[in-house]
Amino acid sequence: MKMRAISLIITSSILVACSTANQLQTITGPDTVVPLHQEGKRAGRYHNLYPGEKTYPISCESDCYPSNANLICETEAENCQYQGKQSNPQLNTGFIVRWLGHAGFVIKTPNGQQVVFDPVKEQFDSPVDLAFRLASGFYRKPGDWLTGSELKSLDAVMYSHIHYDHFNKSDIEEIGNTPRYLTPLGMADNFPSGGFNITEMAWYANTKIDDLTVHAVPAHHFSSRVLVPFIYEDHDKDLWNGWLLEQNNKTLFFAGDTGYSRHFQDIQQKYGDIDICLIPIASYYSEDNGKWYRYVHTTPEDALSAADDLNCKVMIPWGYGNSTWKMGDHSSHSALLRLLHMHDKISSQIPLYILNEGESIAL
Template structure:
């Protein structure tokens, strides 16, 4: 049957979009904290706000060169070349680092998941603003194959900041995957039939044999054209994720500063087998205290790994496809991590990845 011209025009105008399915997940032991004395809308709060003290702080000779890195210029455009044997951790998780905060995870039960997938730049117009302010655009990270993206079972976002959530990638991944996000996040999705699980801290949901827990982080959220405009500050929650399969646990921290929440997570779920922890975006000449408040330094990440009793730590945030926000160069944070790992005599094994590399632990 031929559609009348008007019918075709209306179909083209409205498209085939369908309404999203949103499930809000709160359980008896879930935790939600709001900033006190705020008018509508309610705004979320960190569990441990206020001035921080840090167990370790590097103050001098923090970035010595390392024979384990081959760099085009000092700490810039590098590749980790050290020989490493994966620690004897038997979880069955296959972990591939895509760059910055993005990971492709294959779980022991065959599920495939994406953490904070961002394939290219910030969404417009922030990508242009960032280029004008910082003078460069991010080099694209590694991205899963078309087949892997199509077969992705779940996508997990830690928070709505542009370097962790790119709306263009939602369309690339599509509505066949299930989406796991913090509270207040779903309104940032287009209406196109997405299945979205909005979760409070310490809420859980199963995906096949895999248990997915949403856990606290020490950070903040906003997503406006003019950064730090007050309208949407902290109206969406932020956090990290724990994947659990038959008693084995993988932890993804999301963006976070150091606080007691790491110890809380271990107390609630037990020791973490694999920890994916951020080590960059912690330094800025005029705002160093604020940057560290919401981002872990390499030594903070090592302290967090100890709090979590990680069997192995995989760092992220540095790299040739990073945005270097608040940091010195593409690999300065990794140099500092390698340095502080020795100075702190940390017994947490490190496994270092270059973008696109993976490991089964």
Template structure:
């Protein structure tokens, strides 16, 4: 009988899920903007929701050939072949671009962080649905081994969109790392023992020796399964991240359009040493104003880098492992960036990566 009771107890324990540990950070100095929309209250909104005074816009001849980008077709399936400038800023960050918005960051003290890790394509069944109605798909990006994943101290997500958060990846990442997310995010995790901290804009959390700050972006959120159903529109917050270690700071913008929030971030945290800023998904013949509102053009990204006083800017969002959502081709955004960098006479050092490449800064 004792043996049967023991077996029953073990089976019961094995069948029970382990509850997630969820912490919510909304300190007094945090910023949360709410709105009422589509009949739902307490939806999040951008700080500068009506901003539209973009300083510079390329309006013609924006994609000239570049001698430092080699492609197999016109601006498609390309590689950056140029030489990046030598940048000796001793910031103590090692940056690996895994593709699209996914980055692995290592600090000089041996800590490791991941931004928006997404492997392969969208979660099922969205990837299946997209395959039926469009050609939006993704070439697999650089992936991390299980041993590399096990070394991760914290994973930061910028927002809930499918190309930035993939539920299927959580089981591969495991429960040993902390997850730092925008407000409203924890409900999208399986209840399986994950340690999640939901954060408001301008809230901070210490992870080892690194202080992690959640900062504003100019974007939106939704994770709908059925088109035109608005129950989850802007129900979770969105934003970017700042890693601060020994006085050095690395900024990850997340998906964002240009607005004065970049100057606000610099005013609050000071100049940024390393800036990871998107340059893609801004192009739309049908909705050009809306696309630019939520995604930076290459010239917007350069203005943002100047607002942040970046010592080096690493662009992302283009590439052979992108979904080409709101882009002419896989590398059109990079062609435009190289053109506008010269036209604007930018003094922000650029370091251009191909997917999978790393740099120590």
């Protein structure tokens, strides 16, 4: 009897383990791009489409952060709310965009699907969370989060890359295994176990969620997730990307973390003018390493150049805000001040729509 009981326990444990194993699909093909180094020390590691020295169409050189009467702050460029009068571009796309803060967005599509980009509720996964607090003395104020009804009706979760401020395992466990998870190549082994349905996608691969087409598109960035940044064993092991949603001949683009490069022009040439563009404007500043920060993050003026390359009908910026990590920024809203200033200075024709964390816009 004892042996039979032990056998039943082992069998049950195996069944539970099997039932919680993640499901993985990988989408590559002749029309996709898998940007791997083929030889040398970096063989098997991913790379950007356009490496090397960069020249930028526009650069703010001085007086880049003038105050703006529409940005109401508790202290200088800190803890702010944008209260400017804005007109809805009335694009009639059917997309509804809600900003959670930093890179997190909840998107309701024209035909009713609900997806989320890069949701991160708290600061970081443990133990990096504690280490960051002890090292920096800074704790990120949480942004907005998905409501109970949003969690229940979520069709897909899309991650742009594995950096801690874009990908949090505890959030995945809270969201659960009902929605599909779409990621760049190589990311699935970073997930917790739990029966998650994961699809890894090469650049320019696409998949369907009912009648919603999801395209994985290039970004200009890098990846690492080890405790000590830039250790070679982890560096660029997983790919990074942006996302393009397409439904009813309307498009919404999420850039992911990215620097400015010719990949924006490539995306426009492949998919045409983009209706709604969600483009980062922050984390580009560093007194010690500003050149590298800008290489992998768009400045506000780089974001405007990208929006121009994409012929965006409206641009919604992200990365600034009261829930930012302030990694490579002067303050919580300095990047927004610079964006508003440069948009006026260069007489940009790209319409902006500014959100505060938790706000929505139907476009």
